[in-house]
Amino acid sequence: xxxxxxxxxxxxxxxxxxxxxxxxxxxxxxxxxxxxxxxxxxxxxxxxxxxxxxxxxxxxxxxxxxxxxxxxxxxxxxxxxxxxxxxxxxxxxxxxxxxxxxxxxxxxxxxxxxxxxxxxxxxxxxxxxxxxxxxxxxxxxxxxxxxxxxxxxxxxxxxxxxxxxxxxxxxxxxxxxxxxxxxxxxxxxxxxxxxxxxxxxxxxxxxxxxxxxxxxxxxxxxxxxxxxxxxxxxxxxxxxxxxxxxxxxxxxxxxxxxxxxxxxxxxxxxxxxxxxxxxxxxxxxxxxxxxxxxxxxxxxxxxxxxxxxxx
Numbered sequence: 313x314x315x316x317x318x319x320x321x322x323x324x325x326x327x328x329x330x331x332x333x334x335x336x337x338x339x340x341x342x343x344x345x346x347x348x349x350x351x352x353x354x355x356x357x358x359x360x361x362x363x364x365x366x367x368x369x370x371x372x373x374x375x376x377x378x379x380x381x382x383x384x385x386x387x388x389x390x391x392x393x394x395x396x397x398x399x400x401x402x403x404x405x406x407x408x409x410x411x412x413x414x415x416x417x418x419x420x421x422x423x424x425x426x427x428x429x430x431x432x433x434x435x436x437x438x439x440x441x442x443x444x445x446x447x448x449x450x451x452x453x454x455x456x457x458x459x460x461x462x463x464x465x466x467x468x469x470x471x472x473x474x475x476x477x478x479x480x481x482x483x484x485x486x487x488x489x490x491x492x493x494x495x496x497x498x499x500x501x502x503x504x505x506x507x508x509x510x511x512x513x514x515x516x517x518x519x520x521x522x523x524x525x526x527x528x529x530x531x532x533x534x535x536x537x538x539x540x541x542x543x544x545x546x547x548x549x550x551x552x553x554x555x556x557x558x559x560x561x562x563x564x565x566x567x568x569x570x571x572x573x574x575x576x577x578x579x580x581x582x583x584x585x586x587x588x589x590x591x592x593x594x595x596x597x598x599x600x601x602x603x604x605x606x607x608x609x610x611x612x613x614x615x616x617x618x619x620x621x622x623x
Contacts, residue, residue: 316465317433320549322448323455324471325505325512327481329531331577332586333471334448335568336538339560340546340553344442347573347580349432350402350449353394355490355575357386362490364573364580374439374572381435389428397425402453407515410456411522419460426461429454433464444549448576452515459524466524467548470516473531474619475509475610476603480594489578497578502602506609513613530617535588538566 320337322330338345347364355361356369363372370376370386379386401410401422413419429447436445449455458466479502486497500508520526527548534541539561546553560567565587573580594603607614607621614621 314463316463317430317437318444318465318550319433319458319467320444320446320545321455321458321466321468322446322471323450323452323468323512323516324473325478325509326450326577327478327505328450328471328473329534329591330448330450330471331573331579332588333469333529333531333534334446334573334576335571335580335582335586336542336560336566337446337545337549338571339558339566339569340542340551340556342443342551343446343549344436344440344444345446345448345571345573346432346436347447347571348449348575349429349447350398350451350454351575352432353389353391353398353428357389358391361575362581364571364576366570366581369574372572375574377439378432378435381438382431394425394428397421397428401425402451402457404453404511404515407453407456407518410453410459411518413460422457423460426457426459426464429458430461430463443551448573450512452512452519455516455519455524456522459519459522467550468516468519468524468526469545469548470513470526470528471531472513472528472617474594475506475614476598476606477592477594478509479505479602479606480598483598486578489581490575502598502606503609506606509606509610510613513617528617532590535590538588 322334324330334345337343360368360370363369365372383389409418433445455468458464482500482505488495488497516526539558542558543553565585567585568583570583
C-alpha cells in the first residue's frame, strides 16, 4: 500500500500569526514548510512572483525540482483547469456540501482539485527529504477539499487569535514585497473581519466532526510559551522533539533561516532573530466602538476559545 504524505495544514483567518508559526515549525529537522500553496497556481506558476528565498518562482531551484517531480515541469500544469476547479469547489459557501459529501459529481471535482495539491506535497517531501510538509494556506474550504484525497495524511493546526487583534491588523495597509511594492494586501473593516473570523473558525470545528485530526492553537499561547508549543505541535505531526534542544528558540526570539515559502505574509522573507511577542497594539489603537462591535459579533466563539469579552 502506498504511504500517504503527511501534511500539516495550518488554518485560520489571516492575520492570526499563521505565517510566523509555520516559519518556526519549519526549523524542526524533517519538516518542510511550503507557504500558502492555495496561491501557487496563480501567483507563482502564472505570475512568477517571488519565492521566500527572494528568487522569482521560475528561478528557484527548489521549486523547479518539485515541479519536475510532480508534473514533469510546471509548464505541464493546466493552471486554468485548477483555477476553474477552485472556483467550483473551494468556496466558504460550499463547506456544508463538502462536509456532507453526498453529491457524487461535486465530490469528484473536489477529489480532482485535491489531487493537484497531493502531487505537490508528495514531490516536496521527496525533494526536501521531509517527514512532514506544511501548507499554511489557511482557507477552511481548502482544508475540507483536502479531506477528499486518499494520498494525504491530513492533520490540521487550527490557529486562532483574539478577533479584535485580527480586526486591527486587517485595517493596516501592508505592501506585498513580492510584487516590488506595486500591490498591497487585502484590507477589511472590523465588522467584515469579525464575520469572517466566525465563519472560518466555525468551519474548522466542522472539519473535526468529519473525522479529521484537528488541534487548536491560540496565537497568544504560542508566543507566551513557544518551546512547549513546538513540542506539542511536533507530537501532533507525529514527530518526537522531546529530547531536542530546539536551538532555534532563543531568549530574544526565534532564529529563522531562509525559506522557500510559495506565498503568504511578507514576514516569510525575514531571516535572523525575530521576536515572539503578543502584538497587542490593538488594545489602544482599535477604537473602543470597533472593539465592542467585534466582541459582540464574535462573542460565542470568544468564550469557547477562552478570550474575555471585555479585553
